[in-house]
Amino acid sequence: MIDFEIENKLITSDELHEFEVKTGISLPQDYKEHMLKYNGGSPLSYDLYFGEPDEGILLSGFKSIKYGTSLVEQKDYLPPKYLSIGYTETGYLAMSLDEKEYGNIFIYYSEAELTLLAPSFTEFLEGLVDYPDLFP
Template sequence: MDNFILTEKKITNTELETFEQEIGLTLPESYKKHILKYNGGTPEEKDCFDEKVIAHFYPIKYGKYPLEKSYKTLKDSLPQDFLNFAYDEGGNPFCLNLKSGKDYGKVYFCALDEGDVEAELLADSFKEFMDGLEEDPDF
């Protein structure tokens, strides 16, 4: 896995559990491990998935615009039970589908600048998403 820069203060397991309770959704284990290790930030080198460049991952609890705040802002614009965990340079979110069932844990890209939000499937899991990150070919 790539190193991350511009991360926030590390969160505890208790703070992560509190976040899950606040949003009423259960996070995938691979995402929990990631957020406990980095808490937001930007991939240092591999920041691109399927030609979509990640500008930043949202931190939980800390920073100017933590996930709690951005989730409340975007919740009604996104498909039900989607959690925006990162965004591209245009502010379009990368999301986890946290609805229980066969699509739980899948990663989607949601373009918000085209009126209706269309969720584009990127990966079957957060781990697959992270493992598939590559260097931006245009950088």
């Protein structure tokens, strides 16, 4: 189980619901649970990768619902119904809210294409591996 540092004030279920109503989106349940527990958050480890370290997907952290760097739809880079949810060392994480790919997690770099990482937020978290001895 990967733990995250709570960087922002935690949100309530009511605030999460208010976010969904205000934005007109419905977030996946697993993602809502994470947001209620951490409201974004950064990994406690500096060496937390999705996959192997040579793939270069080093997780920096997640955006918050409120009280920090908030979730926003990235209209400049992302297709409609995609939400920018976090950062990697060299790119960004997005979640699809599109009916066809609902809940899928992608990585993207600037205006480059989206690359699928995991079919759900839970599977993305399960794919994170801590490599504490990688850089002594």
